[in-house]
Amino acid sequence: MTFRSYLAAGATALALSAGSVAAQALVYCSEGSPEGFDPALYTAGTTFDASSHPIYNRLTQFKVGTTEVIPGLAESWEVSEDGKSITFKLREGVKFHSNANFTPTRDFNADDVIFSFDRQGNEENPYYTVSGGTWEYFGGMSMPDLLESIEKVDDYTVTFNLTRPEAPFIANMAMDFASIVSKEYADAMLEAGTPEMLNQAPIGTGPFVFQAYQKDAVIRYVRNDDYWGEPARVEALIFAITPDASVRYQKVQAGECHVMAYPNPADIAEMQANEDIVVMEQEGLNVGYLAYNTTVPPFDNPKVRKALNMAIDKQAIIDVVFQGSGQIAKNPIPPTMWSYNDAIVDDPYDPEAARAALEAEGVSDLKMKIWAMPVQRPYNPNARRMAELLQADFAKIGVDVEIVSYEWGEYLSRSKELDRDGAVLLGWTGDNGDPDNFLAVLLGCDGREASNRAQWCHEPFEELIGKAKVLPTQAERAPLYEQAQVIFKEQAPWATIAHSVVYMPMRPEVDNYVVHPLGGHIFNEVGLK
Amino acid sequence: MLKYLGSRLLTFIPTFIGVTLISFAFIRVLPGDPIIVMAGERGMTEERYQELTEQFGFDRPIYEQFWDYFTGVLQGDLGDSFVTKRPVWDEFFALFPATLELAFCAMVFAVVMGLPAGVIAAVNRGKFFDRALMSSALVGYSMPIFWWALLLIIVFSGNLGWTPVSGRIDLVYYFPNSTGFMLIDSLMSGQKGAFASAVRHLVLPAIVLGTIPLAVIARQTRSAMLEVLGEDYIRTARAKGMSPGRINGIHALRNALIPVITVIGLSVGTLLGGAILTETIFSWPGIGKWMLDSIFRRDYPVVQGGLLLTAVMVMVVNLTVDVLYGVINPKIRKR
Numbered sequence: 001m002t003f004r005s006y007l008a009a010g011a012t013a014l015a016l017s018a019g020s021v022a023a024q025a026l027v028y029c030s031e032g033s034p035e036g037f038d039p040a041l042y043t044a045g046t047t048f049d050a051s052s053h054p055i056y057n058r059l060t061q062f063k064v065g066t067t068e069v070i071p072g073l074a075e076s077w078e079v080s081e082d083g084k085s086i087t088f089k090l091r092e093g094v095k096f097h098s099n100a101n102f103t104p105t106r107d108f109n110a111d112d113v114i115f116s117f118d119r120q121g122n123e124e125n126p127y128y129t130v131s132g133g134t135w136e137y138f139g140g141m142s143m144p145d146l147l148e149s150i151e152k153v154d155d156y157t158v159t160f161n162l163t164r165p166e167a168p169f170i171a172n173m174a175m176d177f178a179s180i181v182s183k184e185y186a187d188a189m190l191e192a193g194t195p196e197m198l199n200q201a202p203i204g205t206g207p208f209v210f211q212a213y214q215k216d217a218v219i220r221y222v223r224n225d226d227y228w229g230e231p232a233r234v235e236a237l238i239f240a241i242t243p244d245a246s247v248r249y250q251k252v253q254a255g256e257c258h259v260m261a262y263p264n265p266a267d268i269a270e271m272q273a274n275e276d277i278v279v280m281e282q283e284g285l286n287v288g289y290l291a292y293n294t295t296v297p298p299f300d301n302p303k304v305r306k307a308l309n310m311a312i313d314k315q316a317i318i319d320v321v322f323q324g325s326g327q328i329a330k331n332p333i334p335p336t337m338w339s340y341n342d343a344i345v346d347d348p349y350d351p352e353a354a355r356a357a358l359e360a361e362g363v364s365d366l367k368m369k370i371w372a373m374p375v376q377r378p379y380n381p382n383a384r385r386m387a388e389l390l391q392a393d394f395a396k397i398g399v400d401v402e403i404v405s406y407e408w409g410e411y412l413s414r415s416k417e418l419d420r421d422g423a424v425l426l427g428w429t430g431d432n433g434d435p436d437n438f439l440a441v442l443l444g445c446d447g448r449e450a451s452n453r454a455q456w457c458h459e460p461f462e463e464l465i466g467k468a469k470v471l472p473t474q475a476e477r478a479p480l481y482e483q484a485q486v487i488f489k490e491q492a493p494w495a496t497i498a499h500s501v502v503y504m505p506m507r508p509e510v511d512n513y514v515v516h517p518l519g520g521h522i523f524n525e526v527g528l529k
Numbered sequence: 530m531l532k533y534l535g536s537r538l539l540t541f542i543p544t545f546i547g548v549t550l551i552s553f554a555f556i557r558v559l560p561g562d563p564i565i566v567m568a569g570e571r572g573m574t575e576e577r578y579q580e581l582t583e584q585f586g587f588d589r590p591i592y593e594q595f596w597d598y599f600t601g602v603l604q605g606d607l608g609d610s611f612v613t614k615r616p617v618w619d620e621f622f623a624l625f626p627a628t629l630e631l632a633f634c635a636m637v638f639a640v641v642m643g644l645p646a647g648v649i650a651a652v653n654r655g656k657f658f659d660r661a662l663m664s665s666a667l668v669g670y671s672m673p674i675f676w677w678a679l680l681l682i683i684v685f686s687g688n689l690g691w692t693p694v695s696g697r698i699d700l701v702y703y704f705p706n707s708t709g710f711m712l713i714d715s716l717m718s719g720q721k722g723a724f725a726s727a728v729r730h731l732v733l734p735a736i737v738l739g740t741i742p743l744a745v746i747a748r749q750t751r752s753a754m755l756e757v758l759g760e761d762y763i764r765t766a767r768a769k770g771m772s773p774g775r776i777n778g779i780h781a782l783r784n785a786l787i788p789v790i791t792v793i794g795l796s797v798g799t800l801l802g803g804a805i806l807t808e809t810i811f812s813w814p815g816i817g818k819w820m821l822d823s824i825f826r827r828d829y830p831v832v833q834g835g836l837l838l839t840a841v842m843v844m845v846v847n848l849t850v851d852v853l854y855g856v857i858n859p860k861i862r863k864r
Contacts, residue, residue: 043571246679251695
């Protein structure tokens with residue numbers, strides 16, 4: 001008996017038992033267990049898939065399938081003239097979920113918004129230390145420096161006062177850490193002496209209501225029939241946690257799941273040939289790069305860096321390391337991001353010209369180190385292999401490469417050092433769909449000895465991204481970022497290597513699934529034919 | 530017997546202290562700062578790093594950290610996971626029943642198949658059955674687990690559709706986890722077909738996990754039986770005209786069991802530590818994968834707590850084995 005026939009046959013019997021799965025259940029084979037269900041506490045995509053997307057909403061949200069920011073729990077917003085205060089008009093009549101221990105007595109309002117952020121930044125807030133809160137994203141997005149205060153104007157109006165104008169702030173409000181939790185629920189749990197329930201038995205306003213979780217096995221949700229937006233199309237959503245990619249594939253084939261995450265690149269061709277499986281694809285919002293240390297000679301010379309970039313056979317890397325599930329990167333931001341400058345021409349693969357360019361700069365017998373990450377990442381599935389290919393490429397132009405690697409924590413901290421010896425393989429996955437999140441974080445002067453692994457600080461580039469950050473509209477900001485990419489290409493602090501391609505295999509009966517460029521798996525608009 | 534048990538129990542204390550120390554030291558010897566691993570590519574400010582270092586107590590001398598941990602352990606507090614922020618104790622006991630259930634079924638499979646196979650092979654020494662069995666045992670022992678598991682999944686779940694691919698029960702069944710043992714919970718739920726589904730989900734993982742112990746038990750039983758069958762008292766029994774069934778089944782097997790029980794005890798100990806590959810492939814929510822993930826994330830409390838609890842379980846199994854020796858061979862308990 002297959003899973004589907006079980007569903008049909010079991011429906012009547014199950015209707016009698018409390019908490020049974022509805023007949024219209026969408027089963028998603030996910031890759032791992034969430035760390036918890038309060039998105040602000042965590043940083044992993046696996047956690048966000050299981051928490052912020054089905055259970056919660058945010059003031060603003062990304063339109064599914066794009067990085068465009070649209071209204072969420074805020075119906076509209078206004079930015080003051082100096083760009084330093086943003087007033088959100090909140091949606092009325094939005095209901096929070098209920099569970100066995102809590103039934104809301106009021107609708108969502110400004111108190112929930114203030115609480116959701118206050119607990120992450122205010123040490124006096126009783127929830128600041130609950131569940132060992134480390135609030136990584138809140139800190140990572142510079143919220144403690146940026147947020148001066150949050151004011152409640154009335155029940156449905158909230159003003160965020162900032163210490164400086166910051167255009168990406170609206171997009172930040174659509175990020176997972178900005179999910180709105182219920183203050184009433186938090187208060188009730190605090191009073192009951194179980195504040196950790198906010199994380200373990202989540203209450204949100206989202207399209208699905210959390211039902212049950214068994215670690216490393218299954219997560220269950222049912223549709224939120226009181227949802228303020230378009231209700232979900234399936235009655236129940238089930239995450240079947242399946243860590244092994246080959247097994248996920250077998251489960252989709254056997255009809256035990258409808259959609260699966262992260263297939264093995266080696267299986268994709270076979271899946272595409274299989275009539276029972278539809279494979280969707282989209283470029284991931286990430287970039288994998290080789291960052292030279294631009295403070296150490298001869299890598300402080302842009303012409304030397306440019307010459308090395310010409311020696312890299314990127315297509316071979318895509319074929320061997322990504323096994324086809326990647327595309328060549330020519331810019332530091334991915335092609336799905338607004339302001340991507342497609343007019344830029346990538347450095348040609350030309351070892352002869354590269355050798356000549358190095359000689360012209362008086363560089364000979366160059367020895368260098370390439371750092372290979374010890375972990376797999378979407379933007380670099382096998383850094384060791386990538387480093388070996390680069391070693392072979394550079395050998396062709398007479399550059400002698402030594403490959404080094406460290407344990408991941410060591411790698412991250414040592415690669416930040418200003419006088420680091422060698423070029424580092426690393427990458428980045430976007431948070432909020434804003435170019436600032438790549439260009440300023442990874443290449444801005446403030447990022448040196450931190451996330452700017454090239455230790456690069458170039459005045460004309462810095463000026464452009466600084467200006468773009470405070471302009472209010474996308475139309476005004478985009479040309480500045482496009483120009484910044486031109487400067488980046490001329491100066492070549494990195495060799496941009498690849499953007500991954502995300503594949504989503506699913507059964508043909510899955511209707512209206514859209515691959516989200518920000519990387520999450522979102523099911524509220526998905527149906528079953 | 531009580532004195533024997535008491536002396537075995539006394540050896541628990543130094544072992545327990547040793548394990549606590551080793552589990553504490555083990556994860557700290559590995560390079561990698563858990564706070565930096567937690568922050569990932571995004572990194573964090575120096576200020577924030579200091580704040581977290583204090584929060585986790587890493588700024589204090591190592592002996593103070595150990596003392597805190599040790600006194601916590603004695604009071605039943607193993608700390609909270611850095612990653613999930615939940616108590617290690619709760620996480621362990623939420624996952625351990627799944628490991629125990631699978632280990633139990635795998636061992637039942639291995640013993641039920643391995644013991645008779647070893648006896649029959651010994652009795653028919655050098656004949657076809659013996660050779661076939663010993664060659665298969667060698668194959669079973671050497672086979673990579675992930676390959677064997679995927680092969681069984683592809684054949685029995687993919688092509689034949691006889692067994693489910695992975696998981697513990699069909700997702701249509703939903704009932705509270707009262708005991709954590711799916712076989713018991715599914716029976717208690719009263720939902721039609723739930724128990725059968727739980728059994729069907731256990732078949733492949735139990736076979737995969739039981740394959741190596743099965744091979745080891747069969748080989749061990751065979752060689753122990755061969756040794757015993759050459760003893761004088763067996764010859765005497767034969768000379769007395771006792772039936773071969775009685776000689777092999779009672780006189781020989783009982784004396785051959787001591788080394789076999791040692792092997793079974795060791796295998797159970799290994800299985801209780803969680804079968805990382807089997808659990809990963811069959812999406813089995815046990816402690817093996819949980820511990821492995823924690824090592825990669827440098828989740829100190831989980832690694833040290835998980836190791837300690839597993840070690841205690843293994844110690845309990847070893848104690849049981851020692852007691853069993855005494856039951857089988859009264860000479861041992863008098864020593």
